Amino acid sequence: MTTDDRVRPATPDDIPTAVRTLGRAFSDYPYTRHVVAADDHAERVRRFQELFLTRVGMVYGRVWVGDGGLAVAAWTTPDQDPTPGLTEVAPSIGELAGDRAEVFEATEKLVEPYRPTEPVWYLATVGVDPDAQGRGLGSAVLRPGIEAAARAGYPIYLETATDRNVSLYERLGFKVTAEVTVPDGGPHIWCMRKDVS
Incomplete structure (x- = not known):
């Protein structure tokens, strides 16, 4: 088991900084650019x-x-x-998608067939504040979940919309299981999985 003293389980006190981090990390991400309104x-x-x-x-x-949430x-x-x-x-997500709500739903339907049906740990969101990138924090904050899933005997599944992220996840032992190109100028989405070793 690896430990990194920079990483710990989140507490409610971490929420404001964590939300700021994720907002900044995803503000120009190809997937969110496509499925969330521009205004x-x-x-x-x-x-x-x-x-x-x-x-x-x-x-x-x-x-x-x-x-501390970076x-x-x-x-x-x-x-x-x-x-x-x-x-x-769900209703709030639809409102936040705004005039891209139908595109959001259509994109989800395109990816749905490639998602696992068996129990998995699902990496729902991960981000590093743009000002803190390049210090290994992305890998560090992922490791506890990867290790916990392995201890519990479950595979891990995730989706990403940048080839840079694909390289990071491959270094962590994930393999691409499917690729989806979203039409009408949408992102390319990689579905990735790490099986129990």
Whole structure:
């Protein structure tokens, strides 16, 4: 087991910094650029991440932070079904998507067939504040979840929309299981998995 003293489980006190980090990390991400309205985009993305973190990740999953919230990784796990939280936030997610709500739904339908149907740890969101990148925080904040999933005997699944992220995840032992190109100028999405070794 690896330990990094920069990383620890998130607490409610970490939420403001973690939300800021995720908002900044995803403000220009290809997926969110495509499925979240352009008007007031950065604030919409921040609120999207806040909903997921506070209503799903912290309640039904596991969340780790690095450097006091400058890196964040939020997971759902087979230990607790996140469906109630996802159902609760769905209307707000639709509102935040704005005039891209139909595109959001269509993109989700394109990727859905490639998602696992068996129990997995799902990396729901991970981000490093742009000012803190390049210090290994991304890998560091992912390791506790990867190790916890392995100890529990579950595979891990994630999706990413940048080839740079694909390289990071491959270094951590993930393999690409499917690729989806979203039409009408949408992002290329890689589905990735790490099986129990």
